[in-house]
Amino acid sequence: MCEFTAKQGDLDLRFSPAPSSLEGITGHDAVRAGRPSHYQAEVTLSGEFKQLLIRGRADGFDPVQNLVEEIKTFRGDLRALPDNHRYLHWAQIKIYGWLLCQKLGLSEIRLALVYFDIVTKTETTLIELHDANLLKQYFENKCEHFLSWAKQELAHRAQRDQALTSLGFPHPSFRPGQRQLAEAVYRTAYSGRCLIAQAPTGIGKTMGTLFPLLKACPRQKLDKIFFLTAKTSGRKLALSALALIKKHEPELPIRVLELTARDKACEHPDKACHGNSCPLAKGFYDRLPRARNAALAIGNEHTDVLDRDMLRTVAIQHQVCPYYLTQDLIRWCDVIVGDYNHYFDLNAVLYGLMIVNDWRAGVLTDEAHNLLDRARKMYSADLSQISFRIAHRSAPPTLKKVLDHLHRRWNELPKEQVAAYHVYPGLPHKFLEALQQAISAITDYLTEYPALSNQDLLRFYFDALHFSRLSELFAEHSMFDVNKVTNPARARSKNTGTNTRLCLRNIIPGPFLKDRFTAAWSTVLFSATLTPMNYYKDMLGLPEDVSWIDVPSPFQGEQLKIRVASDISTRYRHRERSVAPIVDLISDQYSRKPANYLAFFSSFDYLRKVMLSFREKHPEIPIWEQTPGMEELEQQEFLARFKPMGCGIGFAVLGGAFAEAIDLPGSRLTGAFIATLGLPQVNLVNEQMRERINSVYGAGYNYTYLFPGVQKVVQAAGRVIRTPSDRGIIYLIDDRFSRPEVLRLLPRWWKLPFASQA
Numbered sequence: 125m126c127e128f129t130a131k132q133g134d135l136d137l138r139f140s141p142a143p144s145s146l147e148g149i150t151g152h153d154a155v156r157a158g159r160p161s162h163y164q165a166e167v168t169l170s171g172e173f174k175q176l177l178i179r180g181r182a183d184g185f186d187p188v189q190n191l192v193e194e195i196k197t198f199r200g201d202l203r204a205l206p207d208n209h210r211y212l213h214w215a216q217i218k219i220y221g222w223l224l225c226q227k228l229g230l231s232e233i234r235l236a237l238v239y240f241d242i243v244t245k246t247e248t249t250l251i252e253l254h255d256a257n258l259l260k261q262y263f264e265n266k267c268e269h270f271l272s273w274a275k276q277e278l279a280h281r282a283q284r285d286q287a288l289t290s291l292g293f294p295h296p297s298f299r300p301g302q303r304q305l306a307e308a309v310y311r312t313a314y315s316g317r318c319l320i321a322q323a324p325t326g327i328g329k330t331m332g333t334l335f336p337l338l339k340a341c342p343r344q345k346l347d348k349i350f351f352l353t354a355k356t357s358g359r360k361l362a363l364s365a366l367a368l369i370k371k372h373e374p375e376l377p378i379r380v381l382e383l384t385a386r387d388k389a390c391e392h393p394d395k396a397c398h399g400n401s402c403p404l405a406k407g408f409y410d411r412l413p414r415a416r417n418a419a420l421a422i423g424n425e426h427t428d429v430l431d432r433d434m435l436r437t438v439a440i441q442h443q444v445c446p447y448y449l450t451q452d453l454i455r456w457c458d459v460i461v462g463d464y465n466h467y468f469d470l471n472a473v474l475y476g477l478m479i480v481n482d483w484r485a486g487v488l489t490d491e492a493h494n495l496l497d498r499a500r501k502m503y504s505a506d507l508s509q510i511s512f513r514i515a516h517r518s519a520p521p522t523l524k525k526v527l528d529h530l531h532r533r534w535n536e537l538p539k540e541q542v543a544a545y546h547v548y549p550g551l552p553h554k555f556l557e558a559l560q561q562a563i564s565a566i567t568d569y570l571t572e573y574p575a576l577s578n579q580d581l582l583r584f585y586f587d588a589l590h591f592s593r594l595s596e597l598f599a600e601h602s603m604f605d606v607n608k609v610t611n612p613a614r615a616r617s618k619n620t621g622t623n624t625r626l627c628l629r630n631i632i633p634g635p636f637l638k639d640r641f642t643a644a645w646s647t648v649l650f651s652a653t654l655t656p657m658n659y660y661k662d663m664l665g666l667p668e669d670v671s672w673i674d675v676p677s678p679f680q681g682e683q684l685k686i687r688v689a690s691d692i693s694t695r696y697r698h699r700e701r702s703v704a705p706i707v708d709l710i711s712d713q714y715s716r717k718p719a720n721y722l723a724f725f726s727s728f729d730y731l732r733k734v735m736l737s738f739r740e741k742h743p744e745i746p747i748w749e750q751t752p753g754m755e756e757l758e759q760q761e762f763l764a765r766f767k768p769m770g771c772g773i774g775f776a777v778l779g780g781a782f783a784e785a786i787d788l789p790g791s792r793l794t795g796a797f798i799a800t801l802g803l804p805q806v807n808l809v810n811e812q813m814r815e816r817i818n819s820v821y822g823a824g825y826n827y828t829y830l831f832p833g834v835q836k837v838v839q840a841a842g843r844v845i846r847t848p849s850d851r852g853i854i855y856l857i858d859d860r861f862s863r864p865e866v867l868r869l870l871p872r873w874w875k876l877p878f879a880s881q882a
């Protein structure tokens with residue numbers, strides 16, 4: 125209540141290293157240790173106002189001095205404490221003050237804010253004497269303010285749930301397979317469980333998952349739905365589906381919010397997030413209530429969703445930061461559409477708020493086959509010695525000693541290491557100790573100089589914090605490896621020619637994600653490629669009782685011809701000699717049926733080899749090529765070449781931007797050539813991963829190479845048939861495509877040119 129009603133002034137996110145929870149507890153204990161024996165610690169208080177029951181715990185009360193205390197720990201300069209925090213602290217102690225006056229029948233009370241510096245161990249105390257009647261007025265004022273908001277929110281919830289109960293499907297009928305998916309999602313929400321749903325492209329998965337979960341909200345008392353995607357395109361699809369639902373049901377006051385990354389939402393990327401720098405941070409809390417009301421009024425409208433553009437418009441109108449307005453709105457919106465990071469990351473905002481507020485949330489994870497790789501990145505950390513050297517050189521003299529020490533420890537690490545890459549059996553404890561000392565020293569320095577603009581040092585500092593945090597969570601799910609890069613010229617001249625990259629590499633993110641699945645009321649992971657289930661269950665840490673549904677495809681085997689070029693090997697050692705037959709195969713198909721095709725390869729290098737040879741032999745056939753790091757506009761141009769009734773061949777890499785989540789229906793795409801089994805490269809890192817996974821699950825090769833590889837092939841092949849009227853052809857180019865263990869992983873509706881699919 126205090127947070128909602130009392131924050132005023134600027135948004136201020138200047139670097140202020142907050143004490144850890146342990147430091148906070150120790151600080152509170154230190155303050156209380158100096159209090160007299162009659163001092164009462166942790167005084168539980170409560171009071172009522174109309175329908176509100178207010179409860180809280182004051183840090184301490186001294187009955188002799190008639191003084192109630194609120195203790196706050198901090199480090200650094202107390203004058204740098206943002207004003208909005210100060211207002212909040214005073215609001216809190218005033219509420220406790222009144223509750224104590226009421227409880228003990230006092231006519232006045234002394235209120236004390238005790239700021240305890242956890243570094244110098246000193247107290248700064250601000251004391252004010254307050255009249256009980258004025259405190260009562262203050263209390264009632266805050267309660268009234270909160271109550272009117274709470275009533276509005278309760279009314280919204282009742283209206284929302286009533287409208288959801290009678291919500292109808294926004295299309296005339298379900299598509300084939302869509303109803304089956306929707307029923308499975310509803311059952312999952314009903315039982316509060318987790319579901320893996322493999323459902324083919326084209327059945328309307330976004331609507332088929334959102335609609336039943338919305339329907340489940342009233343009965344299951346769901347506070348929120350989180351729709352999480354791997355890519356912006358998935359977010360847009362979800363927002364369109366929700367806009368359609370709202371349009372279809374004019375009385376449905378459901379609030380839909382899109383989350384955007386800060387760098388994309390920021391209006392002043394050249395400024396810092398505090399009132400002295402950014403005009404949208406200045407007076408942010410003073411203008412937030414109006415901006416919030418305006419946004420929610422739009423959110424309640426039947427046609428509008430609070431997407432990035434809409435939020436920007438509201439924010440600019442009310443002169444508040446769009447990013448932090450969005451963060452505030454999470455609390456008040458019903459459906460939040462965001463990225464995987466927003467829920468699965470180590471410091472994910474949606475997960476954090478859900479735990480703190482005890483929300484009951486239904487989670488939908490779109491294109492969930494991407495979650496494994498994304499989660500591995502979230503829970504991995506690396507430190508580059510080159511970046512460290514740069515930060516070291518530019519660091520202020522006070523940090524020199526501690527960074528020198530870290531440098532020495534760092535250099536000791538690979539001393540015994542002969543190979544360029546090595547996985548260590550355990551963590552480098554001496555190095556981590558030195559790293560921790562460096563972090564503490566930089567933290568203290570930043571506390572003293574919060575406006576430090578040394579980007580090299582700051583970058584290293586944040587990398588080091590992440591590395592250190594993950595080292596504390598290190599276990600069998602991850603490995604510690606060192607990559608040694610030696611510069612021979614420097615090695616000869618100065619003996620400092622070795623740079624290393626240290627990596628805490630997550631292999632199995634399951635142990636990290638497990639809690640996310642158990643904390644949600646229900647979770648649905650859906651995609652066209654989630655085979656085999658155990659692979660995802662093991663690697664993502666899904667609950668034992670996770671259920672599984674494989675929705676049959678709405679497409680017929682007759683729609684898609686499959687050809688397996690089993691006389692070609694695309695293995696690395698056979699690449700050169702595979703080029704000519706692949707070129708012939710593509711040109712033969714093209715001359716039989718000139719149309720639009722996509723040809724997929726395992727790497728840009730392989731792609732280029734085949735493409736150059738193709739161009740030389742068939743200059744008359746239009747071709748276009750994916751290049752590394754294509755910008756969004758270039759990607760759009762690539763896709764625009766696939767015109768209806770057009771002719772030509774787009775060369776692309778498997779697993780890249782054109783191998784999934786693109787839609788080229790009808791004659792825009794007639795066929796695909798997949799010249800690779802998609803297996804990740806056999807290299808030192810992957811081999812170590814294979815060994816580690818093997819030791820945990822005994823399926824090292826399949827989990828490291830085969831399953832991720834074939835999953836990419838099926839995703840790419842899925843670009844060809846998009847509607848029940850499409851016809852197309854797929855060439856699977858590699859002899860291994862005829863092996864039973866591969867065939868078993870291909871979609872069941874494909875008619876393979878073998879007697880029976882294994």
Ligand code: SF4
Nearest residue numbers: 390391392397402445
């Ligand atoms: S607009 Fe940008 S700089 Fe300003 S407060 Fe928002 S995120 Fe920070």
